[in-house]
Amino acid sequence: MPPDQFSPVERSRVMRAVRSGDTSPELAVRRLVHALGYRFRLHRRDLPGQPDLVFPRLGKAIQVHGCFWHRHACEAGQSTPASRMEYWEAKFTRNVERDRHNLRKLRRLGWSVLVVWECQTRAAKREALRARLLRFLEA
Numbered sequence: 001m002p003p004d005q006f007s008p009v010e011r012s013r014v015m016r017a018v019r020s021g022d023t024s025p026e027l028a029v030r031r032l033v034h035a036l037g038y039r040f041r042l043h044r045r046d047l048p049g050q051p052d053l054v055f056p057r058l059g060k061a062i063q064v065h066g067c068f069w070h071r072h073a074c075e076a077g078q079s080t081p082a083s084r085m086e087y088w089e090a091k092f093t094r095n096v097e098r099d100r101h102n103l104r105k106l107r108r109l110g111w112s113v114l115v116v117w118e119c120q121t122r123a124a125k126r127e128a129l130r131a132r133l134l135r136f137l138e139a
């Protein structure tokens with residue numbers, strides 16, 4: 001069901017769930033990283049944007065973004081619900097600005113950050129993602 005068909009209460013519940021993580025793209029990344037032998041912390045609240053996976057000793061973090069909410073350049077990230085477009089546009093703009101701001105802050109604090117998009121976690125792209133995660137973590 002597209003998000004614009006939720007009632008306001010449902011919508012805010014869904015958005016909260018999306019924001020607080022444990023989304024399946026994030027789980028896919030966690031599983032891959034775990035299988036590569038790396039251990040990590042989740043959603044460290046003391047870091048800008050509470051990165052999804054944090055590797056304190058490596059100084060690295062991985063942020064997993066939903067394409068729709070965080071406006072990826074892919075098809076899912078470019079679609080906007082047909083109703084209440086201004087509401088959505090404003091929301092998306094805020095999300096993108098917040099992401100950019102948090103990323104910049106994290107990097108200024110010395111963290112290396114990898115952003116993984118939801119569409120890159122699909123089964124068909126899992127192998128490419130695994131290789132990319134390994135490159136990032138080994139670097």
Ligand SMILES: [Zn+2]
Pocket residue numbers: 067072073074075076077117118119120
């Ligand atoms: Zn995408």
